[in-house]
Amino acid sequence: MQEDSPGTLEKIEQAALEEFSEKGFLGASLRQIVKQAGVTTGAFYGYFSSKEALFAAIVEPHARALMGRFMKAQRSFAELPANEKPEHVAVESGSYLHWMVEYICHHRAPVKLLLCRAEGTGYENFIHDMVEVEVESTLQYIQVLRCLGRSVPELDRQLCHILASGMFNAIFEVVIHNLPYEQAMRYVNQLRDFYTAGWLKLMTP
Missing domain, CATH: 1.10.357 (Tetracycline Repressor; domain 2)
Structure with a gap:
């Protein structure tokens, strides 16, 4: 999947939903969210600032x-x-x-x-x-x-x-x-x- 494809944002948000649900905002790992979504950190920052x-x-x-x-x-x-x-x-x-x-x-x-x-x-x-x-x-x-x-x-x-x-x-x-x-x-x-x-x-x- 290309990182700028229409499904990238959805994959990031779904991975984040799972990570935040399990660990809360403070305990959630941005690295784990990016890994689970299957995108690079650079691609993540193309969508969200933090x-x-x-x-x-x-x-x-x-x-x-x-x-x-x-x-x-x-x-x-x-x-x-x-x-x-x-x-x-x-x-x-x-x-x-x-x-x-x-x-x-x-x-x-x-x-x-x-x-x-x-x-x-x-x-x-x-x-x-x-x-x-x-x-x-x-x-x-x-x-x-x-x-x-x-x-x-x-x-x-x-x-x-x-x-x-x-x-x-x-x-x-x-x-x-x-x-x-x-x-x-x-x-x-x-x-x-x-x-x-x-x-x-x-x-x-």
């Missing part, structure tokens, strides 16, 4: 898709009139979670890199960034409830962060362990019911 650029090429489309849809759900809820928010509090999040499970089940390998093998890259705080967005949204929602005249017990940022972190990590655990789609969806629905009930309990005097 190991991190290669990692980003694999995970960025999925990071963008997951975060983009998540932020869209957050904006949709934020733009609702205040008096409509209590009855829609779980609608947008439920729609996102269903979409997310389906998306991850169709892109398991690169999403696992994003969620589990990104230490040492700009993606290592991906879940943390989602959690921070969720915390801010939760605190804003509490203020909305109070403006609507509802009595809500004090919930500080640190507690909200712990709860949101637990929720996201639990949901991602379900979808990154190669569970069949139907089982993953069932578990995520049950987790969503569990956390929704918990939040409602905490927000009730």
Whole structure:
């Protein structure tokens, strides 16, 4: 195979996917990726400037898709009139979670890199960034409830962060362990019911 053939890029990315999946970004060997792909180091640098650029090429489309849809759900809820928010509090999040499970089940390998093998890259705080967005949204929602005249017990940022972190990590655990789609969806629905009930309990005097 010629190193500038159309299949070269695909071979590099496939070799990288396997190497990153096994060893993580920090432990992965660029030399081993090049060897497995059957190309020279010079050919590799014709496509990518570094190991991190290669990692980003694999995970960025999925990071963008997951975060983009998540932020869209957050904006949709934020733009609702205040008096409509209590009855829609779980609608947008439920729609996102269903979409997310389906998306991850169709892109398991690169999403696992994003969620589990990104230490040492700009993606290592991906879940943390989602959690921070969720915390801010939760605190804003509490203020909305109070403006609507509802009595809500004090919930500080640190507690909200712990709860949101637990929720996201639990949901991602379900979808990154190669569970069949139907089982993953069932578990995520049950987790969503569990956390929704918990939040409602905490927000009730």
